[in-house]
Amino acid sequence: MNILISNANDKPIYEQIYTQIRNQILAGDLQPGQALPSIRALAKDLRVSVITTKRAYEELEKAGYLYTIPAKGSYVAEKNTQLIREAYLTQIEEHMTQILSLATSCGLSLEELVEMLRLLCQDNQ
16 A cells, blocks of 8 residues: 655645545555555554544544444455546536636636646646
C-alpha cells in the first residue's frame, strides 16, 4: 500500500490517508478481504500520530470501505461498485451545476466550456 503525505497539501493528514486508501480500494489495488496495516504500523511508517491514522481508518469504516475485527485488524470491505459510481456521478453533477453557474456569470458559451474541459482532459493524460 502506497501512501504519500504532503505537508504542503491544504488537506489534513487524516484526509490524505483516507483519500489515498479509498482510491486504492476503488482502483482495485486493494482487494476485498485484504488486511490493511495496523493503525500503529501505518502511523510509524508515515511518521504521523496514531490518532491521525485511527481517524482515517474510522472514516473509511464509516464510509463502508473497510471493516475492523477487534484484536485482528482492519480489512477491505466488499463494496458495491455500482453504488460508488452513482455517488461519484452525483458529485460530478453537483460540480457541473456550479460550473454552469460560473460560466453563465462570465458569459462563456457552451462551446468554450466544452473546449476548456477538453484541454483539461488532455493535460491530465
